[in-house]
Amino acid sequence: MLRRLVKSLTNGHSHTGVTKDTLFDPIPADCDLKCHSCTIKYPASFKIEEDADLWQTSDGWATHILIATGKSDWVRNVDHEKGSIMEALSKAKKPTNGKLMVSASNMCPPPEYFTETPQPTTCIILPSWMQVENVTPNDVNELIDKFISPAPTTTTPMVSVAADDPPDEAVEIISKGANEIAPAPASPSTTATAPQKNSVGENGLVARKTDTRDSQGTNDDLSLTSAMSNLSVASRVTQNAAELAASSYLKSNECPHDYLILLCSHKHRDARCGQSAPLLLKELRRQLQPLGLYRDLDDYRPGGVGIYFINHVGGHKWSANMIIYRKKAGQGIWLARVKPNDIEAIVRWTVLDGKVQPEKIRAGFDRCKGLTSW
Incomplete structure (x- = not known):
């Protein structure tokens, strides 16, 4: 009841302090985002609501x-x-x-x-x-x-660090909690001790320690301790998850794809979804096949893009809805009002580069930044 009241007072939008531009980088403004070679079109009867702001029009999920x-x-x-x-x-x-x-x-x-x-x-x-x-x-x-x-x-925090990063890099660690980034402390300019190696946890969690530490201790030490504590907790959670999965009688493995694209095709909820999903799949295949990234439903080669139809996700008045998961980037991106001639730009910029058209984004998360839209 309280949640519905808050949403009614805020026009359905929550207020996390996260904006479209801070959650995901926007596609460069000078890019031509329409595919002019695309010949696929929605039926003339395909009408959607075009005016409302899509940002934060969906509930979050864990x-x-x-x-x-x-x-x-x-x-x-x-x-x-x-x-x-x-x-x-x-x-x-x-x-x-x-x-x-x-x-x-x-x-x-x-x-x-x-x-x-x-x-x-x-x-x-x-x-x-x-x-x-x-x-x-x-x-x-x-x-x-x-x-x-x-x-x-x-x-859950996640950050990837390049293997050739210098050992004197300052700590760069994210998320003391949802929607926050723990700032990187500045490297003290006082007496240094021997360089310390990167601390690498499970699930790509990495803390980079500086090799210049004040022997008397500073506020930076407290920040480092707090950041390392957060990493340690996240690492233990991931390790426990792996141990529990290994102890199960159910067989499991890692999903082989690097990207997943989910398209609502639930015709029994809205006819537009039954119309849009097959047409978007056809254009996605056309764009992904030359890149060697397209994966059929029974194609389990490592990498590539898996594309699945799913049931009702809400907001069908903004069809077509598309949810994109990017494994290595730790991102989930929910787009709406997607049309076939948007697909070339979505593949090039959103799937492969994590950038979005701000007017098409409904929700999402970025575990490397420690940010969500909810």
């Missing part, structure tokens, strides 16, 4: 699970599908690490999905990029306890 169903359209509410994992998750205990977004997808389930009861299928958990095999509705508590609740979330 983890996102994709469930293979082999279908591109579903009953109106997928958690009403009898005997499905979606139904089982809706009735199970909630994860302890925050809100779980559940999406049925057109990922290919194993053959047993169509012949056995209960139906074993494949799930991908994001942003941990963990793929869990042969999950049935009876396994949902195991899935939550061993793979979802312990997993890193959209607000």
Whole structure:
């Protein structure tokens, strides 16, 4: 009730202090963002709401699970599908690490999905990029306890540091909490001790220590201690998650793709989604194939872009909705009002470079910056 009241008073927008430009870098203003060779168009009847500001028009999430169903359209509410994992998750205990977004997808389930009861299928958990095999509705508590609740979330810190960074680099560590960046302390100019190596934690978490430390101690020491403490906690969480996953009877591995693009195709919720998703997929394939990045549903080669249809995500009046996950960058980017002639720019700038058209972004997170839109 309180949440709905706040959203009504703020026109549906939350206030985190994060702006479009601080969350994701904008595409350069002088770029031509339309694909002039694109011949694909939406039907003349395809009408959407064009005026409202899209920024922060969706709720946040901690983890996102994709469930293979082999279908591109579903009953109106997928958690009403009898005997499905979606139904089982809706009735199970909630994860302890925050809100779980559940999406049925057109990922290919194993053959047993169509012949056995209960139906074993494949799930991908994001942003941990963990793929869990042969999950049935009876396994949902195991899935939550061993793979979802312990997993890193959209607000779990992550930073990648180049291997050739100089050892005297100041500490550069992110996120004491959601929507905050811990500032890098300046290197003291006093007596130095021997250089210290980078401290590398699980899941790409890295702290860079300076080799110039005041022997008497400074405020920078406190910042370093605090930053290292945050890294240590995050590293332990990730290590515990790996240990729990390894102890499960469910088989798991890392999702092989470097990028995922999710397109709403839920025709039973909105006809425009059933129209837009196949057309956008066709243009995505045209743009990605020359780059060697396109992956079919049954193509599990390492790297590349996996593209899946998913059920209702909300905001269909702003179709088409597209959620992009970038593994190495630790980002999730939710776009709307996507048209076929936007795809060339989205592939070039958003998928590959993490830059966005500000007027198309609804929500997102960046674990390297320690920022979310919610």
